[in-house]
Amino acid sequence: MQDASIRTVLGLDFKEMGNRNITEAGKLALNPEDSQRPIFLLHLGTKANILFDSGIRTIGELSERMLSDGHSLARLSGIGEATIQLTRRRLAAVDKAQRADGFVDWDDFAVKAGLVLTPSSAVGSGAAFLSALPEVYEHIKETRGNELSRRVLSDRLLVGDRRSSTMEEIGDQSASPVTRERVRQLQRGLQKELSNALLDDTYGANPLHFRTSFVEYWKLIRRELVKGAANTSLKFIGLGLAELLSVKYGDLEPHMPFIALVIFSDRSRQTILWEIFGDQA
Structure with missing residues (x-):
């Protein structure tokens, strides 16, 4: 997948990021520990249950799905454009909260995501x-x-x-x-x-x-x-x-x-x- 396509799907500022956290496979380069964290950590509301039931259960799986075919989520009953946009923002906050060692600072994620x-x-x-x-x-x-x-x-x-x-x-x-x-x-x-x-x-x-x-x-x-x-x-x-x-x-x-x-x-x-x-x- 070309960078422009990834940018469109996820909504990340690649000029600011320098593509440093995107793998050749087209997903966030999360460490295994953070990749396996539940999607419920992202504060997606009740829509997270729909994603979970569809088989998207970890943050790594969600980022891969969003970067490969994010609009396919809209085909899930109950998932609309507002949820897709929220997911983009949450994954962008995850990326921006990654430390130099590759681990996500989840306190920083909360701040960047506008949470309390x-x-x-x-x-x-x-x-x-x-x-x-x-x-x-x-x-x-x-x-x-x-x-x-x-x-x-x-x-x-x-x-x-x-x-x-x-x-x-x-x-x-x-x-x-x-x-x-x-x-x-x-x-x-x-x-x-x-x-x-x-x-x-x-x-x-x-x-x-x-x-x-x-x-x-x-x-x-x-x-x-x-x-x-x-x-x-x-x-x-x-x-x-x-x-x-x-x-x-x-x-x-x-x-x-x-x-x-x-x-x-x-x-x-x-x-x-x-x-x-x-x-x-």
């Missing part, structure tokens, strides 16, 4: 991880345009060791009252969305992108917490986690409910979820 990167500073210790959480909580809420979602986050998921509102109260006090079941569904969806992003690099349409060093601490916590027994209490888990992070349990304790909700989003620790919420989670 949180926390604002890199995390290099357990104490820094805890210090970053309040800022992250605010960013999570700020990137929600829906009042009901913000209320569920503020009163159910992003608070300390006591829930400040029941699901019934949130539903009844909404500008347009909704049922307890609707609040429960929304809560489960938000919980799963945060867990997917923090633990599995899986993002939807929300513009919030978690800093790589912050995510690495979440993955460390998951490796340790999943070893715990099914009936272990939240405090017992927190004491072990405080030791792992080299922080005081008193500093960690207010954040334990949120940490547990993210790690156990698959409901594998029902006793812990009941301990957090008191009502049905």
Whole structure:
């Protein structure tokens, strides 16, 4: 494929790039690790599910498809020109975020893609991880345009060791009252969305992108917490986690409910979820 054709399909500024990240096969020269990352890391929204189901599951596969026959994506049901243009912009941001060693700086990708990167500073210790959480909580809420979602986050998921509102109260006090079941569904969806992003690099349409060093601490916590027994209490888990992070349990304790909700989003620790919420989670 000629350079002009590649430029047309992907929309990259080749004069600026000097063709340095395009292989002779006509695709981004990603290192194997980044090439195998899931397409959900690109913040393509629900359309990523369509691409995934069609067999385009990694960033490497997506870049190859876009550079070889990008317009063929439009033949997929549910994929239109807006999605193709967004994909072009995301892949261009990936290219521009590649370091000299060939690896992608995913924090830089978020900035170049116009996403909201949180926390604002890199995390290099357990104490820094805890210090970053309040800022992250605010960013999570700020990137929600829906009042009901913000209320569920503020009163159910992003608070300390006591829930400040029941699901019934949130539903009844909404500008347009909704049922307890609707609040429960929304809560489960938000919980799963945060867990997917923090633990599995899986993002939807929300513009919030978690800093790589912050995510690495979440993955460390998951490796340790999943070893715990099914009936272990939240405090017992927190004491072990405080030791792992080299922080005081008193500093960690207010954040334990949120940490547990993210790690156990698959409901594998029902006793812990009941301990957090008191009502049905």
